[in-house]
Amino acid sequence: MNLQQAKFEYLLRLGDSSLIIGHRLSEWCGHGPILEEDIALINIALDFVGNATSLLGYAAQVEGKGRTEDDLAYLRGEREYRNLLLTEQPNGDYAATIARQFLYDTYTFFLYEELKSSKDETIAAIAVKSHKEITYHLRHTTQWMLRLGDGTEESHQRLQTALNELWMFTSELFDMDEVDGLLINEGIAADLDKVKAAWEKRVNEVITEATLQVPVTNIKQKGSREGKHSEHLGFLLAEMQYIPRSYPGSKW
Amino acid sequence: MDDKKQLEQFEAKIAAGLKIEPKDWMPEAYRKQLIRMMSQHAHSEIVGMLPEGNWITRAPSLRRKAILLAKVQDEAGHGLYLYSATETLGVDRSELLEQLHSGKAKYSSIFNYPTLTWADIGAIGWLVDGAAIMNQTALARGSYGPYSRAMVKICKEESFHNRQGYEIMMNLAQGTPEQKEMAQDAFNRWWWPSIMMLGPSDDKSPNSDQLMRWKVKMESNDAIRQRFIDRTVPQAEFIGLKVPDADLKFNDVTGHYEHGPINWEEFFDVIKGNGPCNAKRIKDRVEADKKGAWVREAATAYAAKQAKEKLVA
Numbered sequence: 001m002n003l004q005q006a007k008f009e010y011l012l013r014l015g016d017s018s019l020i021i022g023h024r025l026s027e028w029c030g031h032g033p034i035l036e037e038d039i040a041l042i043n044i045a046l047d048f049v050g051n052a053t054s055l056l057g058y059a060a061q062v063e064g065k066g067r068t069e070d071d072l073a074y075l076r077g078e079r080e081y082r083n084l085l086l087t088e089q090p091n092g093d094y095a096a097t098i099a100r101q102f103l104y105d106t107y108t109f110f111l112y113e114e115l116k117s118s119k120d121e122t123i124a125a126i127a128v129k130s131h132k133e134i135t136y137h138l139r140h141t142t143q144w145m146l147r148l149g150d151g152t153e154e155s156h157q158r159l160q161t162a163l164n165e166l167w168m169f170t171s172e173l174f175d176m177d178e179v180d181g182l183l184i185n186e187g188i189a190a191d192l193d194k195v196k197a198a199w200e201k202r203v204n205e206v207i208t209e210a211t212l213q214v215p216v217t218n219i220k221q222k223g224s225r226e227g228k229h230s231e232h233l234g235f236l237l238a239e240m241q242y243i244p245r246s247y248p249g250s251k252w
Numbered sequence: 253m254d255d256k257k258q259l260e261q262f263e264a265k266i267a268a269g270l271k272i273e274p275k276d277w278m279p280e281a282y283r284k285q286l287i288r289m290m291s292q293h294a295h296s297e298i299v300g301m302l303p304e305g306n307w308i309t310r311a312p313s314l315r316r317k318a319i320l321l322a323k324v325q326d327e328a329g330h331g332l333y334l335y336s337a338t339e340t341l342g343v344d345r346s347e348l349l350e351q352l353h354s355g356k357a358k359y360s361s362i363f364n365y366p367t368l369t370w371a372d373i374g375a376i377g378w379l380v381d382g383a384a385i386m387n388q389t390a391l392a393r394g395s396y397g398p399y400s401r402a403m404v405k406i407c408k409e410e411s412f413h414n415r416q417g418y419e420i421m422m423n424l425a426q427g428t429p430e431q432k433e434m435a436q437d438a439f440n441r442w443w444w445p446s447i448m449m450l451g452p453s454d455d456k457s458p459n460s461d462q463l464m465r466w467k468v469k470m471e472s473n474d475a476i477r478q479r480f481i482d483r484t485v486p487q488a489e490f491i492g493l494k495v496p497d498a499d500l501k502f503n504d505v506t507g508h509y510e511h512g513p514i515n516w517e518e519f520f521d522v523i524k525g526n527g528p529c530n531a532k533r534i535k536d537r538v539e540a541d542k543k544g545a546w547v548r549e550a551a552t553a554y555a556a557k558q559a560k561e562k563l564v565a
């Protein structure tokens with residue numbers, strides 16, 4: 001694997017995760033628990049779509065085969081997608097959405113903090129812009145972790161259940177392979193060990209503050225880096241991609 | 253001061269072009285009518301999120317997806333803003349939502365039609381937001397301060413909604429034969445409902461005189477409809493779409509388009525609840541409200557605990 005291939009792969013991982021979790025959030029549109037949350041979720045989804053557009057656009061450029069960000073988003077299949085398994089998990093109830101979002105926002109908060117000083121200027125610029133947005137996302141989801149965790153008996157139970165069910169997807173966030181190794185050497189990618197330490201500290205603090213228990217599990221789901229996903233992704237992509245795939249070559 | 257005197261002052265103020273503010277004296281009929289109109293408007297914004305939200309996950313490009321998300325977010329913001337403006341008249345949001353869920357309150361009949369293809373998203377922006385702009389620029393001159401200011405703010409965003417919709421339609425109309433057909437089909441389905449959403453014609457619309465004098469209503473439905481048609485027909489022709497009205501013709505003398513007969517039976521039928529999506533829209537709203545109940549309870553309980561801690565600390 002050369003540097004260009006590694007960079008392309010790395011950008012897909014970042015961009016796909018944004019796109020897929022943004023898609024999940026947008027599914028809430030018009031169905032949120034309160035109008036203010038509808039607005040917040042759409043706003044966050046919009047940030048993710050914007051971030052994915054930048055990252056996939058850059059990925060296409062790095063690849064240099066004349067593909068566009070839309071080609072990458074709409075014309076790759078399940079096995080070519082590189083988003084984290086966590087991001088494709090269904091919305092469930094509001095507790096499940098908040099738990100998923102909190103775990104992911106905390107991750108990207110520390111990940112993009114590192115990427116702000118990437119030696120790749122484009123990645124650094126995208127990270128600077130995104131980190132501002134993520135700071136707001138994380139504040140929002142942290143508030144909801146506290147509200148639901150320390151709200152009523154029911155909300156506490158629901159959120160604890162959600163955390164327990166999602167926990168098996170968290171170890172994958174910090175897996176590193178040849179792609180990471182190559183790019184870390186060049187000062188381009190983030191060292192996920194460092195991100196992991198910061199993530200664990202923050203996540204434990206918030207879970208405890210929310211009067212919840214940090215889940216314990218030995219189950220570790222992984223595979224997204226090789227395009228091995230949960231069964232949910234296929235349905236998501238079928239929905240997302242159906243127009244461009246039904247009318248090949250058309251412009252929208 | 254007696255009521256008669258107050259009413260005189262109230263009417264004089266309006267005649268002089270001044271705004272009525274929440275704490276000012278107002279006739280009960282004025283307050284009631286405004287609550288009805290403003291809450292209907294607010295409900296329309298949030299029910300309107302459903303047919304458009306229906307296509308966010310299927311938007312055909314990342315750019316279109318972002319634009320649609322931004323638009324629907326605007327509509328949610330309009331809803332929030334309008335509920336707050338309505339609350340200045342002494343009624344709260346939960347009460348208004350209750351009326352929406354029970355079917356007592358109405359919302360714009362247009363959102364009871366389904367969005368069947370991607371072209372419908374273009375048609376809604378172009379036609380529905382286009383018609384709404386016509387109505388809302390008139391309402392921006394209305395006498396009730398909070399509503400009039402809300403309209404000014406909202407109209408600015410509506411023109412972006414209108415443009416993005418027209419852009420989608422133009423793109424389709426100039427695309428492949430399949431895309432062109434999709435655009436024409438959406439236009440055929442949305443044209444008449446958009447014309448009707450501006451309300452029944454003047455001879456079918458009761459008690460307009462007083463509302464006009466009080467500047468609750470600024471223009472007759474027919475006048476607004478005429479402006480909408482005059483503006484939209486040339487836009488359709490420009491992108492090569494055919495207006496689905498065999499009787500439509502331009503009158504050289506008046507300088508206006510004359511349209512064929514409107515199917516008011518359909519309009520009143522949809523208002524009564526018999527449109528293709530009435531039941532689905534209300535069901536979606538009621539379900540979202542029910543599913544969100546425990547979330548709102550948790551937020552309230554948490555806020556109460558925080559307030560208590562603050563007192564103790």
Ligand SMILES: [Fe+2]
Pocket residue numbers: 297326327330406410
């Ligand atoms: Fe609106």
Ligand SMILES: [Fe+2]
Pocket residue numbers: 327381409410413
């Ligand atoms: Fe709009």
